Amino acid sequence: MTTLRRRLVPYGLLGPGLLWLVLFFVVPMVFMGWFSLSSGSLESGWSWTWAFSNYTDAISEYSTQFGRSFLYAGAATILCLLLGYPLAYAIAFKGGRWRNLMLFAVIAPFFTTYLIRTIAWKTILADDSPVVEVLKFLQLVPQDGRVLATSAAVIAGLTYNFLPFMVLPLYASLERLDLRLLEASKDLYASARLTFLKVTLPLTAPGIVAGVLLTFIPAVGDYVNATFLGGTNQSMIGNVIQAQYLVINDYATAAALSFSLMIIIMIAVVLYIRFAGSEALMGDEEEAK
Amino acid sequence: MNLWSRIRENAVLYIGILVIFYMLAPIVVIAIFSFNDPTGKFNFEWAGFTTQYWAGAFDNEEINRSLWLSIRLAFFTSLGATILGTLIALALVRYEFFGRKAANLLIVIPIATPEVVIGAALLSLFVYASAALGFTTLLIAHIMFSISFAVIVVRSRLIGFDRRLEEAAADLGAAPLTTFFRITLPLLAPGIAGALMLTFALSVDDFVISNFNAGAEVTFPLYIFGANQRGIPVQVNVIATILFAVTIIAMTFVILQQRRAEKMVEKRADDDKKASVAIPI
Amino acid sequence: MTNAKEKRPFMKVAIAAAGLVAALTIAACGSTGGTDNTDVPTAQGGKASGTLNISNWPLYIDEETVNDFEKKTGIKVNYTEDVNSNTDFFGKVQPLLSNGDSGGRSILVVTDWMSQKMWDLGYLQKLDPNELTTVFDNLIPSLQDPAFDPGRGYSIPWQSGMTGLVVRTDLAPDIKSVNDLFDPKYKGKVTMLDELRDSAALVMKGDGVDPTEASTEEWLAAVDKVKQAKEDGQIRRFTGNDYVQDLAKGDVVAAIGWSGDAVQAQADNPNIEYIQPEQGCILWSDNMSIPVGAPNSPAAYEFMNYVYEPENQAQIVEYVNYISPVKGVKEILQKKDPALAESDLIFPSEEFLSKCSNQTSPPGDEAQKKEVENAWLSVVEG
Numbered sequence: 001m002t003t004l005r006r007r008l009v010p011y012g013l014l015g016p017g018l019l020w021l022v023l024f025f026v027v028p029m030v031f032m033g034w035f036s037l038s039s040g041s042l043e044s045g046w047s048w049t050w051a052f053s054n055y056t057d058a059i060s061e062y063s064t065q066f067g068r069s070f071l072y073a074g075a076a077t078i079l080c081l082l083l084g085y086p087l088a089y090a091i092a093f094k095g096g097r098w099r100n101l102m103l104f105a106v107i108a109p110f111f112t113t114y115l116i117r118t119i120a121w122k123t124i125l126a127d128d129s130p131v132v133e134v135l136k137f138l139q140l141v142p143q144d145g146r147v148l149a150t151s152a153a154v155i156a157g158l159t160y161n162f163l164p165f166m167v168l169p170l171y172a173s174l175e176r177l178d179l180r181l182l183e184a185s186k187d188l189y190a191s192a193r194l195t196f197l198k199v200t201l202p203l204t205a206p207g208i209v210a211g212v213l214l215t216f217i218p219a220v221g222d223y224v225n226a227t228f229l230g231g232t233n234q235s236m237i238g239n240v241i242q243a244q245y246l247v248i249n250d251y252a253t254a255a256a257l258s259f260s261l262m263i264i265i266m267i268a269v270v271l272y273i274r275f276a277g278s279e280a281l282m283g284d285e286e287e288a289k
Numbered sequence: 290m291n292l293w294s295r296i297r298e299n300a301v302l303y304i305g306i307l308v309i310f311y312m313l314a315p316i317v318v319i320a321i322f323s324f325n326d327p328t329g330k331f332n333f334e335w336a337g338f339t340t341q342y343w344a345g346a347f348d349n350e351e352i353n354r355s356l357w358l359s360i361r362l363a364f365f366t367s368l369g370a371t372i373l374g375t376l377i378a379l380a381l382v383r384y385e386f387f388g389r390k391a392a393n394l395l396i397v398i399p400i401a402t403p404e405v406v407i408g409a410a411l412l413s414l415f416v417y418a419s420a421a422l423g424f425t426t427l428l429i430a431h432i433m434f435s436i437s438f439a440v441i442v443v444r445s446r447l448i449g450f451d452r453r454l455e456e457a458a459a460d461l462g463a464a465p466l467t468t469f470f471r472i473t474l475p476l477l478a479p480g481i482a483g484a485l486m487l488t489f490a491l492s493v494d495d496f497v498i499s500n501f502n503a504g505a506e507v508t509f510p511l512y513i514f515g516a517n518q519r520g521i522p523v524q525v526n527v528i529a530t531i532l533f534a535v536t537i538i539a540m541t542f543v544i545l546q547q548r549r550a551e552k553m554v555e556k557r558a559d560d561d562k563k564a565s566v567a568i569p570i
Numbered sequence: 571m572t573n574a575k576e577k578r579p580f581m582k583v584a585i586a587a588a589g590l591v592a593a594l595t596i597a598a599c600g601s602t603g604g605t606d607n608t609d610v611p612t613a614q615g616g617k618a619s620g621t622l623n624i625s626n627w628p629l630y631i632d633e634e635t636v637n638d639f640e641k642k643t644g645i646k647v648n649y650t651e652d653v654n655s656n657t658d659f660f661g662k663v664q665p666l667l668s669n670g671d672s673g674g675r676s677i678l679v680v681t682d683w684m685s686q687k688m689w690d691l692g693y694l695q696k697l698d699p700n701e702l703t704t705v706f707d708n709l710i711p712s713l714q715d716p717a718f719d720p721g722r723g724y725s726i727p728w729q730s731g732m733t734g735l736v737v738r739t740d741l742a743p744d745i746k747s748v749n750d751l752f753d754p755k756y757k758g759k760v761t762m763l764d765e766l767r768d769s770a771a772l773v774m775k776g777d778g779v780d781p782t783e784a785s786t787e788e789w790l791a792a793v794d795k796v797k798q799a800k801e802d803g804q805i806r807r808f809t810g811n812d813y814v815q816d817l818a819k820g821d822v823v824a825a826i827g828w829s830g831d832a833v834q835a836q837a838d839n840p841n842i843e844y845i846q847p848e849q850g851c852i853l854w855s856d857n858m859s860i861p862v863g864a865p866n867s868p869a870a871y872e873f874m875n876y877v878y879e880p881e882n883q884a885q886i887v888e889y890v891n892y893i894s895p896v897k898g899v900k901e902i903l904q905k906k907d908p909a910l911a912e913s914d915l916i917f918p919s920e921e922f923l924s925k926c927s928n929q930t931s932p933p934g935d936e937a938q939k940k941e942v943e944n945a946w947l948s949v950v951e952g
Contacts, residue, residue: 010383024429173448214441223404258403501661
C-alpha cells in the first residue's frame with residue numbers, strides 16, 4: 001500500500017458515518033446553539049442577542065436538578081457495574097454453550113417498549129406488593145414507607161434500564177480475554193482474588209470504561225424513569241429540559257440547559273478518563289497499538 | 290470437591306443467573322397479565338384468567354401496523370448504524386490520522402445530548418428542508434442516535450485485538466479484503482453482534498425523537514404511549530410475550546442446531562479414527 | 571404529502587442542512603419572525619371528495635364511525651391517533667405550522683387552551699359557518715360562546731369533560747372538597763395533574779377564587795399552596811393520565827383527575843369514583859380545528875358535520891364515555907343504553923355543573939403568563 005493510500009484509508013472508513021453525524025447532528029445542533037443565545041418567545045419571534053444570561057440563569061435556577069441527575073446517574077452506574085460485571089463474567093466463562101442464550105436473555109426484554117416494562121415495575125413495586133412487604137420485613141423500607149415515588153425507585157429504574165449498556169461492552173472485552181493468562185497466573189500461585197485484581201480487571205478495563213460511559217452519559221439526561229417511577233422531588237434535568245421545551249415553549253432556555261448539560265458531561269468524561277487512566281473512549285489509544 | 294467449594298467455584302454463575310432473573314422480572318409480570326381478563330379498559334388489576342387475548346393476539350390492526358413499522362425501522366437502523374459504527378471504530382482504533390480527537394468527540398456528544406433537543410432540532414432541519422416526515426426521517430434520526438453506541442461497543446472489542454492474526458494472513462498471501470472478511474470480521478463478531486442488538490433495542494424503544502419526526506407514522510412505542518392514556522389493550526401484553534418467547538425459542542433452536550452439528554463433526558472424527566484402526570494399511 | 575416531496579428526501583435534507591448553516595450564519599444578527607393571526611385564511615368549502623387526514627387522541631372514537639363515514643361519502647380517511655398530550659403534540663407540529671405546513675393534516679383535535687394558543691399564533695384557519703350547518707344546528711347552547719372563541723370561529727368541540735376529584739371511596743370516603751386533598755391523614759397518598767390549567771385552577775376554587783376571573787397574584791397564590799403541600803410530602807406525584815393506575819392499586823387514594831377516566835376505571839374497580847368537588851369542577855373541551863396549510867378542507871367540513879348528526883354522535887359517545895357537545899344524543903342512548911344516558915358524568919345536569927368554571931389560561935400579558943407558568947414548572951419539576 002502506498003503511503004498516500006494508507007493515509008486516506010481512515011478518512012474513507014470514517015467518511016460515511018461522520019458525514020451522517022455532521023448532517024443530522026452537528027447541523028441541527030448549530031441551530032440549537034443559535035437558539036441558546038437568543039431571546040424572545042414563540043409569539044414575538046426569536047432574535048440573536050448573545051444572551052449568555054440564558055446559560056447562567058438556567059444553571060443557577062436548576063442547579064438542584066443538575067446535582068440530582070449526576071447523583072442518580074452515578075449511583076445507577078455503580079450498581080450497573082456491580083451487577084453487570086459478574087453477569088458478563090458468568091456469561092463469558094461459565095455460560096458454556098448457553099452463552100449466547102444468556103446474552104440474549106439480558107437484552108431481549110428491551111425489545112418490548114420501556115413503557116410496558118415500567119408499568120410492570122410499578123406493579124412489582126406497588127405499595128402493598130409482596131416485594132415491598134419483604135423489604136419492609138427486612139427493615140430495608142420503613143413500616144410506613146414506600147418504594148415507588150422515591151429516589152430509590154428512580155435509581156433502580158435507571159439501573160434496570162441501562163444494565164445492557166454495561167453488560168455488552170463488558171462481555172465483549174471479557175470474551176476476548178486470553179484464558180492462558182489466567183492459567184499462567186494460577187500456575188504462579190496467585191490467589192483467585194489476586195488473579196482477578198492483577199490480570200482480569202486491568203485487561204478488561206477498556207470494557208469497564210466503555211460500559212461506565214455508555215451507562216452514565218445517557219442516564220444523566222434521562223427523564224423517563226423520573227417521570228414514571230419518581231415522585232415530587234425526583235425530577236432530573238432531562239425532565240426540566242423536556243418541560244421547558246414542550247410546556248413553556250421557552251426554546252432558548254431549553255437549548256441553554258441542554259448545552260450546559262452536554263458541556264458538564266464532557267468535562268466529567270474527560271476527568272473520568274484521566275482518572276481511570278485508560279483512553280478507551282477518547283484521545284490516544286496507545287494500548288491499541 | 291465438596292459442596293462448599295463447588296458453590297464458591299460457581300458463585301459468579303449464580304449471581305449472573307440472579308441478575309438475569311432481575312432482568313426478566315418485568316417480562317414475567319407482562320406475561321402473567323397477558324392472561325388477565327380485565328373488566329374494564331385498564332389491565333393492571335388481576336381480574337381473572339382467560340386465553341381470549343391470546344386467541345385474538347393479532348386482531349388489533351393498529352397494534353400490528355405499529356409493531357411491524359417498529360420492527361422494520363429497528364432492523365434497518367441496527368444494520369445501518371452498525372455498519373457505519375464499525376467502520377468508524379476501525380478507523381479510530383487502527384489508524385493514526387489528523388482530526389482523530391475531533392472525531393472521537395463527535396462520537397460521544399450525541400449520547401450526552403438530551404433526546405428532546407435532538408428530536409426538536411432534527412425536526413427543524415426536516416421542516417427547513419421541507420422533507421415529508423415519515424419512515425425516511427425516522428430512519429435518519431434513529432441511525433443518527435445509534436451510531437455512537439455502535440462505535441463504542443465495537444471499539445471495546447477492537448482495542449487490544451491480536452493483530453498478529455491478520456499479519457499472519459497477509460504474510461500467507463491473503464488479499465486485504467480476504468483478510469478482513471476471513472479474519473477481522475469473525476474476530477469482531479461478538480462486538481458487532483452486541484452493537485446490532487443494542488442499536489435494535491435503542492430503536493425499538495425510542496419515543497421522544499420518534500414523536501418529533503414520525504409525521505403520521507405511528508411506531509410501537511408511540512402507540513403504547515398513546516394507548517396508555519386510556520388503558521393499554523391486553524393484546525399488547527400478549528404480543529410483548531410472544532416477541533420475547535419467539536426470540537428466545539429461535540435462539541435456543543439455533544444453539545441446539547449448532548450443538549448437533551458439533552456432535553456430528555465429533556462423531557465423524559471418531560468414526561474416522563475407528564475406521565482407520567479397523568483397516569490397517 | 572405529495573409524491574414529489576417523497577423523492578430522495580435524504581439528498582434533499584443533506585442539501586438543506588448545508589443551506590441551513592449558511593442561512594444561520596447570515597441570519598446570526600437577525601431574528602426569526604414571530605407570528606400572529608392577523609391574516610389567517612378561511613378554510614374553503616365546496617364539494618367533498620379525496621383523502622382526509624385527521625389527528626386525534628388515542629381511543630377517542632369507536633371502531634365503526636370512520637368506516638361508516640367513508641362508505642357514506644366516498645372520502646378516504648387516514649385517522650391517526652397521534653395526539654398524546656397537548657404539549658407533546660404542539661412540540662411536534664409547531665415547526666411545521668409556523669412554516670404554513672400542516673403535515674398533511676386537515677383536522678386536528680386539541681384542548682381549549684391549546685386551540686386558543688394555536689389560533690393566537692396564526693396556526694388555525696377560520697371556519698365558514700355556512701359550511702357547518704349541521705354542527706351549528708346541533709351544538710349544545712352552553713358550548714356555543716366560550717370566552718376563548720365566541721361564536722366558534724375556529725374550534726368545534728369534539729368531546730368535553732370535567733376536571734375534579736377521582737377518589738377511592740373505600741379508602742378515602744370523606745373526600746368531598748378540593749381542600750380535603752390537603753388533609754394530613756392522606757399524606758403521600760394524593761396526586762395532582764401536572765397541568766397548571768387543571769390543578770392550580772381547581773385548587774384556586776377550593777379557596778373560593780373563580781379561575782376565569784383570577785388575577786396573576788391569585789394564580790401564583792394557588793401555585794404556592796401546591797408547592798407547600800409538595801414540600802410537606804402531601805403530594806405523591808404530579809401525573810398525566812397514569813394516575814388511574816395508582817388509584818387502582820391503592821397506592822393513591824385521591825387524585826385530581828378527569829371524569830372520563832373515572833367512568834372507564836369504574837369498570838375495573840367500582841370503588842374508583844369521580845367526586846364533583848363541593849366547589850365545582852373545571853370544564854373543558856377538546857376541539858376540532860383546520861390548521862393552516864390543510865389540504866382538502868371541504869372534506870374536513872363534511873366530517874365535522876357528520877359527527878354532529880345525533881345518531882352518529884351517539885355511536886361515538888357510547889364508546890368514549892365523555893360529555894357530548896351534540897343535542898339529542900341522550901334521547902337516542904336512552905333507548906340503546908339507559909344506564910349510560912342516566913350518568914351525570916356523560917350527560918351532566920345543569921345542577922351538577924352549576925359551580926363549575928370553564929378551563930382558562932392565566933391572565934395578563936406574555937410576561938405575566940410566563941411568570942405563572944414558570945412558577946408552576948418549578949413546582950412540578952422541583
